[in-house]
Amino acid sequence: MSTQRTLTAAMHREEDWFVAQCLEVDIASQGQSPQEALTNLREAVELHFTEAPESRRSP
Structure with a gap:
């Protein structure tokens, strides 16, 4: 089952990159x-x- 979410993105420019x-x-990307x-x-x-929930748990 797929869940849709509405998330907010903010953007700014750093020299030659957005x-x-x-x-x-x-989470950020460029x-x-x-x-x-x-x-x-x-x-x-x-x-x-989509990461497996087990990998988010603390040891």
Whole structure:
């Protein structure tokens, strides 16, 4: 079962790069264009939420 979530992205420019950050889960990514930064951020957030729950537990 797939769950949809609405998350917020903030973006700023650092020299030649655009940095996108998901504010709810403190994940960031970058790209050479705003679209690339958002695409990379989406991939990183999806990986965060599809990670196995066991790997998030403390030893």
